[in-house]
Amino acid sequence: MKAEDVKKIAVIGAGDMGHGITAAFLLGDYDVVMRDIEQKFLDKGIASIKASFDKFKEKGKLTPEAYDEALARLTTTVDLQEAVKEADFIIEAVPEKLELKQSVFTDLDKYAPKHAILASNTSNISITDIASATKRADKVIGYHFFNPAVLMKLVEVIKGEKTSDESIQVGYDIAQKIGKVPVIVQKDSPGFIYNRVNEPTLLLLSKILEVGHPTPEEFDAAFKPIMPMAPFELVDYVGIDIAVHGLNYFAQVLSEDYKPSDAFEAYLKSGNLGKKTGKGFYDWSAGRPKIDLSKATTEYDPNHLIALQVNEATKLLEEGVVDDPRQIDLAMVNGGGTPVGLFALAEGIGYPVLLAKLEEIYNKFPLNVFKATKTMKEGKIKV
Ligand SMILES: NC(=O)c1ccc[n+]([C@@H]2O[C@H](COP(=O)([O-])OP(=O)(O)OC[C@H]3O[C@@H](n4cnc5c(N)ncnc54)[C@H](O)[C@@H]3O)[C@@H](O)[C@H]2O)c1
Structure with a gap:
């Protein structure tokens, strides 16, 4: 046909x-x-x-x-x-x-x-x-x-x-x-492209909740100036239940590392699931939360999240899920992720910069998911 x-x-x-x-x-x-x-x-x-x-x-x-x-x-x-x-x-x-x-x-x-x-x-x-x-x-x-x-x-x-x-x-x-x-x-694989590339960010949020700092607002304040919705705010918007289920699913099918932290699970148990219940990390009862930019953490910046995404995207190439990095860029741009493709962004920022950011995360949370791949270390992908 x-x-x-x-x-x-x-x-x-x-x-x-x-x-x-x-x-x-x-x-x-x-x-x-x-x-x-x-x-x-x-x-x-x-x-x-x-x-x-x-x-x-x-x-x-x-x-x-x-x-x-x-x-x-x-x-x-x-x-x-x-x-x-x-x-x-x-x-x-x-x-x-x-x-x-x-x-x-x-x-x-x-x-x-x-x-x-x-x-x-x-x-x-x-x-x-x-x-x-x-x-x-x-x-x-x-x-x-x-x-x-x-x-x-x-x-x-x-x-x-x-x-x-x-x-x-x-x-x-x-x-x-x-x-x-x-x-x-090309290959039936957990989270396909878009959700897979974004899942390590959710894992990072889960780990940050576990250690208790920075707070969701301090973290989000560092991202809000360049993102329409900051990471914790986005989880609240989509639903904390959906986020925790997603992590549990990835823990089952991809890596134990993804198991949601007790601190994340606690939100689920409290019934404060975000926008739909009026309260999550933020209070939504009066509409979109106001994030105080003066509280921004200096511990994390956008390159940390880009590094996590690019690293996960290189796994899709190494595993043969996608055969062309340009296809991943196309997916990320059109799925609502970034205005510029991920690998295009990585070329602009430079792989050594992103690798250093990834290592900072790995040193804080030594999980396999956060470990740099061979392709990431080589930093040769051109789109
Ligand atoms: N909501 C999202 O953001 C999103 C994004 C991408 C993919 N998905 C996927 O899309 C699928 C549907 O999700 P949704 O958010 O639309 O769910 P939903 O609950 O809004 O809608 C599901 C609909 O299916 C109907 N239904 C149940 N059994 C049926 C049957 N046997 N025959 C026909 N209809 C039946 C229900 O009555 C309901 O109206 C899921 O697999 C979900 O994972 C959801």
């Missing part, structure tokens, strides 16, 4: 990601069927799609005619068989549980046309494990959008052990067709 043969898309799940992915494909001129288990979830998804389209209309990015025309290409149903019977490309965005995803994929395999490609928007689960629930592992791909999917450009297109190159190519081409920036992940 080729991308031109894909006429009809089905999206399974109408939640935060499912509705955004549906909106993105509607805006990309595709016919989309969106499926959820109850009508009320579909109604919420439809309302969210309309809310996104309203914003585009207000900003003049969508004409009233295009708005109506895009919505007219959307159908919704609670019946899975009905949803996928004519679909050429199906994207699953149901909750992040392996058994649930496997049962959905077994059904998709049963009811979707034989030629259809089955894609999962999983953040972390192995594509190979999901594909094992089907008899068409060659047609199962990872398809990782970023939140909000209607706006964020990056789509990680992930190869499972048995995925064919043809299926990857179709996923890649249709992502491009709807104006996204696809990046191919």
Whole structure:
């Protein structure tokens, strides 16, 4: 199958990601069927799609005619068989549980046309494990959008052990067709690219909480001038529960080093999870926290975090997860990370500077995750 043969898309799940992915494909001129288990979830998804389209209309990015025309290409149903019977490309965005995803994929395999490609928007689960629930592992791909999917450009297109190159190519081409920036992940590996590169930063925050200094505000104040959201503030925004679960997941599948510190776990147990509960590291009850820049620590600066990211990115190259450093740069820029690619940034700053920063972190917290890789030490990557 080729991308031109894909006429009809089905999206399974109408939640935060499912509705955004549906909106993105509607805006990309595709016919989309969106499926959820109850009508009320579909109604919420439809309302969210309309809310996104309203914003585009207000900003003049969508004409009233295009708005109506895009919505007219959307159908919704609670019946899975009905949803996928004519679909050429199906994207699953149901909750992040392996058994649930496997049962959905077994059904998709049963009811979707034989030629259809089955894609999962999983953040972390192995594509190979999901594909094992089907008899068409060659047609199962990872398809990782970023939140909000209607706006964020990056789509990680992930190869499972048995995925064919043809299926990857179709996923890649249709992502491009709807104006996204696809990046191919050659090997099914924890956190794929974007989340993997960012996880050591979360580990550093976890360790800083453990030793008790600097405080989240002192730390954030050093980053706030150059980041729209400082690191601890971002964890509060996304949810302390999500951050702790992420660390636990990486501890299970990648390295014990990631095990969240008791101090981090304590926030989880207290129920203060950040913005959504009104309190986390900061008080959010009156809106975004005000960070006092005069409190900035001198112990850490942005190059420490860049060093952690570049070092982790070199592991992706050494492990064969990605074969071209420019693809990592593309992913980091379009996933919302940095305005400039990571390796481009490293060239500008200079590898010896970053290596020294990494060593400072390693000397404080001697964990394997923080150890410089061979590629990092050589410092020869050019993009
Ligand atoms: N939220 C994010 O920032 C984000 C980013 C990237 C990837 N993801 C991944 O996307 C997936 C979905 O996450 P979300 O945040 O949209 O979750 P969500 O809870 O907002 O939405 C999930 C939806 O799936 C529906 N659902 C449950 N079982 C179903 C089934 N059998 N068939 C159809 N629908 C079913 C639920 O009713 C719900 O509406 C997860 O795998 C998650 O890891 C999430």
